[in-house]
Amino acid sequence: MKAVVYHDAFKVSVDDVPDATIEEPTDALIRITTTNICGSDLHMYEGRTSVETGKVLGHENMGVVEEVGPGVSQFKAGDRVSVPFNIGCGSCRNCLTGWSSFCTRMNPTEGMDGAAYGYANMGPYDGGQAEYLRVPHADFNLLRLPSGTEHENDFTMLSDIFPTGWHGVELSGMQPGDRVAVFGAGPVGLMAAHSAILRGASEVFVVDQQKDRLDLVREIGAVPIDFSAGDPVEQITEATGGTGVDRGVEAVGYQAHDHSGEEHPELVLDNLVQVVRSTGGIGVVGVYMPEDAGARSDAAKEGRIGFQYGTFFTKGQSMGTGQAPVKRYNRQLRDLIIAGRARPGFIVSHELDLTDAAEGYDRFDKREDGWTKVLLHPVR
Numbered sequence: 001m002k003a004v005v006y007h008d009a010f011k012v013s014v015d016d017v018p019d020a021t022i023e024e025p026t027d028a029l030i031r032i033t034t035t036n037i038c039g040s041d042l043h044m045y046e047g048r049t050s051v052e053t054g055k056v057l058g059h060e061n062m063g064v065v066e067e068v069g070p071g072v073s074q075f076k077a078g079d080r081v082s083v084p085f086n087i088g089c090g091s092c093r094n095c096l097t098g099w100s101s102f103c104t105r106m107n108p109t110e111g112m113d114g115a116a117y118g119y120a121n122m123g124p125y126d127g128g129q130a131e132y133l134r135v136p137h138a139d140f141n142l143l144r145l146p147s148g149t150e151h152e153n154d155f156t157m158l159s160d161i162f163p164t165g166w167h168g169v170e171l172s173g174m175q176p177g178d179r180v181a182v183f184g185a186g187p188v189g190l191m192a193a194h195s196a197i198l199r200g201a202s203e204v205f206v207v208d209q210q211k212d213r214l215d216l217v218r219e220i221g222a223v224p225i226d227f228s229a230g231d232p233v234e235q236i237t238e239a240t241g242g243t244g245v246d247r248g249v250e251a252v253g254y255q256a257h258d259h260s261g262e263e264h265p266e267l268v269l270d271n272l273v274q275v276v277r278s279t280g281g282i283g284v285v286g287v288y289m290p291e292d293a294g295a296r297s298d299a300a301k302e303g304r305i306g307f308q309y310g311t312f313f314t315k316g317q318s319m320g321t322g323q324a325p326v327k328r329y330n331r332q333l334r335d336l337i338i339a340g341r342a343r344p345g346f347i348v349s350h351e352l353d354l355t356d357a358a359e360g361y362d363r364f365d366k367r368e369d370g371w372t373k374v375l376l377h378p379v380r
């Protein structure tokens with residue numbers, strides 16, 4: 001089958017690889033209809049992870065069940081499904097309490113709970129930027145979708161970024177009526193803003209410097225804040241009459257940079273601590289790493305990010321972090337899409353044949369104007 005294979009920094013290609021197959025009785029084999037490139041894939045693409053050469057990438061997957069193992073009872077060939085990026089066993093302490101993103105069993109990597117498809121340090125699982133994908137513990141992990149092709153570009157956001165944006169808002173402790181500041185207007189930040197609006201935020205600010213992304217912020221009824229035009233904390237403080245916001249969402253991650261492009265991994269965390277009111281909450285879904293060989297400082301190489309912890313403490317703020325447990329939200333978010341309330345597909349900018357994936361990576365990575373979210377479709 002054809003699949004997107006990681007070779008080296010800035011080098012991916014669509015290669016012929018062995019077909020994905022059923023390996024365990026509880027597996028399902030999915031024929032991919034849509035698979036997205038994620039900002040998380042770019043950390044690997046830019047050579048900023050320890051992902052191994054030869055890895056098949058892709059954790060944002062949906063498609064149609066092709067075949068199931070004898071231990072799968074809830075799905076059958078022909079069912080249309082969304083595949084959460086987390087791979088849970090369904091029966092460990094974390095899976096049982098709704099934290100499938102920290103499954104204690106599926107990732108053999110020392111010191112890491114939580115497994116995913118096609119990702120550095122997240123276990124030996126191939127990704128779904130391919131014609132077929134093997135899904136372990138299919139009864140637990142798959143989400144059923146209405147058959148047909150309706151809402152494909154909305155449903156494809158259910159595997160990761162719509163639940164992830166929602167989770168960022170959830171971790172922030174947002175209540176209806178709250179003001180929210182989201183840092184990062186990439187796909188995840190835009191989904192967080194969409195989620196905050198759906199959940200009844202009174203005002204949502206979204207910070208970035210990419211003009212095309214800030215246009216989308218305006219389009220969904222949030223307030224764009226351009227950090228190339230001045231300190232975002234000052235801009236939001238002024239717009240809120242000096243009080244700041246109740247909640248903040250971090251949707252940038254460890255490659256946060258200043259206006260000139262220089263990386264400062266503490267920058268957005270500092271901005272959030274400053275702009276969120278005392279006793280307010282911060283949800284961090286942008287990724288931070290325990291090690292980052294490409295970091296500028298020795299501390300950051302060891303994952304030590306020196307943000308304004310003293311101010312954070314003094315303000316009595318709270319912070320939630322980590323990979324999103326997609327399964328906790330995807331059913332309800334699916335139903336918001338079906339009901340016409342949510343339309344996360346608004347961020348889709350490009351749909352490419354799987355065979356053009358290398359171009360998609362290159363242009364999305366350069367954040368070329370208008371390259372907000374790239375979907376890949378295997379061609380048959």
Ligand SMILES: NC(=O)c1ccc[n+]([C@@H]2O[C@H](COP(=O)([O-])OP(=O)(O)OC[C@H]3O[C@@H](n4cnc5c(N)ncnc54)[C@H](O)[C@@H]3O)[C@@H](O)[C@H]2O)c1
Pocket residue numbers: 038039040041042043160161164183184185186187188189207208209210213227251252253254255256257258267268284285286287322323324
């Ligand atoms: N926690 C999870 O489960 C989860 C899931 C998916 C993605 N992620 C992570 O979320 C982050 C965002 O993903 P994405 O797909 O939106 O990526 P992206 O790279 O497309 O978007 C990041 C955006 O942040 C902006 N940015 C950079 N520095 C900034 C700053 N100082 N202030 C404000 N904005 C700034 C960039 O211009 C860009 O538009 C990544 O770190 C990704 O790995 C986490």
Ligand SMILES: [Zn+2]
Pocket residue numbers: 038039040041059060085160161
């Ligand atoms: Zn993703």
Ligand SMILES: [Zn+2]
Pocket residue numbers: 088089090091092093094095096102103104105106
């Ligand atoms: Zn588990």
